[in-house]
Amino acid sequence: MASSYTKMKEYAKAGETYQSYIEYLGRDYTEANIFFMQGTSYYYAASSVRKDTTDAGKALLKEYVTLADSAFAQTCRLSPDSYVGYQWRGNVNALLEPQPTEGLAKPHYEAAISIILKKIEEGEEMSSSYRSQLLRGYQYMSVYYFMNDDKENATLYCNKVLELNPEEAVAKAILEEYKNQETASK
Known part of the structure; x- marks a missing residue:
């Protein structure tokens, strides 16, 4: 039904x-x-x-x-050893904050990322599913840290995004913004 x-x-x-x-x-x-x-x-x-x-x-x-x-x-x-529930908790909590400033999805994406990376470290292949789920988590984290003025972590996660998808526009824009800020402050 x-x-x-x-x-x-x-x-x-x-x-x-x-x-x-x-x-x-x-x-x-x-x-x-x-x-x-x-x-x-x-x-x-x-x-x-x-x-x-x-x-x-x-x-x-x-x-x-x-x-x-x-x-x-x-x-x-x-x-508890599957990333799926954590990933979806992240996805659903992200619906409540179009601009992720509160980090409602953050702990869930962190848990999913941790589980996926552990499985890869243990020898599992980087499947397309793992890649897309890591990308989603990293994207959220990069924007969350950017919105909360944490340049170090935003840059870290932007670089992780770009490792998985070198053409990802938001990560590129964040890094470009930081570059422009550095240029303007000189």
């Missing part, structure tokens, strides 16, 4: 359906992938209302983000 709602882009209804299933099974008997699917349902519900600037739209965004984050937290609890 939840997958039918998802196909119809009725994401909140899909999330509610997963919640009913979780309640039926019992939270302690529900597998990580069910929580993950519930989380993605609420993530897409949140994404669909994030541009609604009315009070009702903002409240709905917050509600969906909270529900998604809770589901992804359960995913992390049940699969």
